[in-house]
Amino acid sequence: MKIMTRLGVAAAIALGSASLSLTVMAADYPEKPVKIIVPFGAGDALDASARVIAEQMSAELGVPFPVQNIPGAGGGKGTAEAAKAAGDGYTLLMGSTGAMTARPQISNSGYKTDDFVALAQLVEAPIGVAVKADSPFNSVADIVAAAKAAPGKIKYATPGPGASQHINMEIFAKEQGIKLTHIGGKGGRGAVTKALSGEVDFVFVGASNYSALAKGGKLKVIALGSPERVSYFPDVPTFREQGFAHDFAVWFGLVTNKGAPADVVAKLRAAIAKAATSDKTLKMYATQNLSPAFLDGDAFQQRIDGDAADYGVVLKEIGLIK
Numbered sequence: 001m002k003i004m005t006r007l008g009v010a011a012a013i014a015l016g017s018a019s020l021s022l023t024v025m026a027a028d029y030p031e032k033p034v035k036i037i038v039p040f041g042a043g044d045a046l047d048a049s050a051r052v053i054a055e056q057m058s059a060e061l062g063v064p065f066p067v068q069n070i071p072g073a074g075g076g077k078g079t080a081e082a083a084k085a086a087g088d089g090y091t092l093l094m095g096s097t098g099a100m101t102a103r104p105q106i107s108n109s110g111y112k113t114d115d116f117v118a119l120a121q122l123v124e125a126p127i128g129v130a131v132k133a134d135s136p137f138n139s140v141a142d143i144v145a146a147a148k149a150a151p152g153k154i155k156y157a158t159p160g161p162g163a164s165q166h167i168n169m170e171i172f173a174k175e176q177g178i179k180l181t182h183i184g185g186k187g188g189r190g191a192v193t194k195a196l197s198g199e200v201d202f203v204f205v206g207a208s209n210y211s212a213l214a215k216g217g218k219l220k221v222i223a224l225g226s227p228e229r230v231s232y233f234p235d236v237p238t239f240r241e242q243g244f245a246h247d248f249a250v251w252f253g254l255v256t257n258k259g260a261p262a263d264v265v266a267k268l269r270a271a272i273a274k275a276a277t278s279d280k281t282l283k284m285y286a287t288q289n290l291s292p293a294f295l296d297g298d299a300f301q302q303r304i305d306g307d308a309a310d311y312g313v314v315l316k317e318i319g320l321i322k
Contacts, residue, residue: 029089029264033064036092036254039078039099040159040187041071045208045288046252049122050094052284053254056275061267065092071187073109074160075099080110087259089268092119096164097250101308103162106320113308114258117265120272121253121295121303123285125206126226127165128236128248130219132195135202140223140242143202147178155200157191160184165204167311168225168248170318195219206250207233208289225249232289251293253300269297
């Protein structure tokens with residue numbers, strides 16, 4: 001009996017010490033650099049957003065926040081790499097709509113949506129259709145007509161298979177009764193390059209990826225998925241204005257691996273909220289043609305879970321998952 005009592009006391013002391021150690025660890029966080037993985041190439045709007053946030057979080061929390069670009073598979077490669085990290089809050093991921101909520105359902109991506117816990121949604125960007133400057137296409141109706149005349153001949157690029165841009169365009173194509181050929185671009189900028197080179201007939205990515213090229217006369221933007229026209233493309237009509245009742249946008253936000261201590265998650269959420277709503281960040285969003293769309297951790301988690309559920313239904317309807 002005395003032996004059991006001693007064992008019980010020892011266990012209680014050990015448990016208490018472990019709890020105290022965890023509390024102290026969380027309070028001292030961060031004690032080393034915190035990596036932010038961006039699952040797209042350097043130069044994308046997502047990359048620019050991550051670097052501005054990282055700079056301010058470093059100043060707030062006192063350690064470096066290095067950004068690592070891991071492009072590929074429409075954001076899936078970098079997201080899979082982030083999923084391998086320890087659940088300690090020292091690896092963050094700049095998540096995007098398709099990579100976080102759709103891709104895990106389409107293929108063996110190496111991760112699941114619920115491998116991550118939400119920290120904050122940061123921005124949204126309307127998805128638009130752009131073509132080479134000398135393209136014969138001047139409207140969405142032109143593309144639909146060409147695709148009906150030659151099924152499968154019209155090619156388009158998005159950041160990659162399973163990206164929300166890919167899924168939304170496939171939904172649109174199915175509704176219009178047309179067949180298009182999709183080519184992944186390994187990121188938004190890569191997709192735009194394919195349109196510039198003539199490899200594809202049009203690109204369907206966040207409008208922030210080609211604003212400068214369009215203003216420079218190298219690309220022609222023929223439709224945006226925003227509910228209303230945007231200030232940086234005032235002459236570009238929306239899908240709705242062209243008779244197609246669709247809005248298309250992607251969101252970007254920071255997450256970390258599930259299992260990170262609650263105190264660490266709370267500390268990260270507070271630091272991100274401060275950085276994401278600062279004047280410096282908002283000015284950067286304006287230069288990148290990104291729309292501020294901050295959601296705190298709980299609200300962002302609800303959106304991620306809701307989008308994953310909605311995509312599950314849609315992906316079955318269009319035949320991308322069985």
